[in-house]
Amino acid sequence: MESTIGMNTESSATHDDSTVAKIGPDLPQRDTNGDGDRDHDDDNDDDDDESDTILAPPKKKVPRDIWVSVIGPGEQKTKVMVYIKCTLVDLRRAVSIKPCTPVGELELEVNGKAATEARSRPFAGKPDVGHIVRWFRGARLGNLLRSRRLTNICSKDSNRRTALHYTVLNGDFDLCQEVLDHKDCPGQLIQTQDLFGDSALMMASILGYSDLVELLLDRQASVEQQNIFKRTALMLASEHDHHAVVTALLRAGATKGPVPQTNFPDAPYLADLNQRYDVLDAMRKHEKSISHNEVLDG
Secondary structure, three states, rough: OEEEOOOHHHHHHOHHHOOOEEEEEEEEOOOOOOOOOOOOOOHHHHHHHHHOOOOOOOOOOOOOOEEEEEEOOOOEEEEEEEEEEOHHHHHOOOOOOOOOHHHOOOOOEEEEEEEEEOOOOOOOOOOOOEEEEEEEEOOOHHHHHHHHHOOOOOOOOOOOOOHHHHHHHOOHHHHHHHHHOOOOOOOHHHHHHOOOOOOOOHHHHHHHHHHHHHHHHOOOOOOOOOOOOOOOOOHHHHHHHOOOHHHHHHOOOOOOOOOOOOOOOOOHHHHHHHHOOOHHHHHHHHHHHHHHHHHHHH
16 A cells, blocks of 8 residues: 555546655555556545554653552551652651651661662652552661661761761761751761761762752851862762752852862863763853852942
């Protein structure tokens, strides 16, 4: 069968075979000589026209929200609705509402496995039904200290890392906030640098956790500390393409470098070297905002 695209039936009869657009190999052609000899009757012309149209298969609708079964310590059951790509942080907050349990005391098990990585997405790429979450009461901060063999929140391990470092590495906003709010947390803990010279702010910056960066900046974390490679938090964020973090650090007063009295590169150079165009754009927007504010103040 052939399709005469852009022509009606009468006009097609005045053209030779070369004007006929074929769809598929070795398909029977309609008569172009007007002798009435066709492969199909006239009654089937409508069917022929419909068969010429190639329809794309309908796209499968991916649900954005799903229901998750939640089971408590006493086998009490309930359900919560969460975004299918929610993080473990989001899931823990959603589950904590039902039993009215603080997120700092809520240990989760998702589909039979202990859930510990705060930035993981337990339901992403999986079926949207049949998920089971179990929750247990537990001192999450205490469990973290024990797992890292730390005596208290001020203790350091062999890499000179504290509990604050590990809450940031885990991407656990709620636990990080609990450490900072702890009665035994000294003010200088937030500035503590590990064996490689990385502070909690540097770790949050290199990982791109903008919410943790904002929290640490709000608690007066230093933006100008350098690690053993003479990298600041801004340099690390620029190098690894975290433009939201770059914007937060610039607003907090971070300088782009270079490091005084050194030959080390500055943040714009690292962004350009690694083709981090969103970072460079964020820097330009920040400079424009400063210029605009200076004009208004002047």
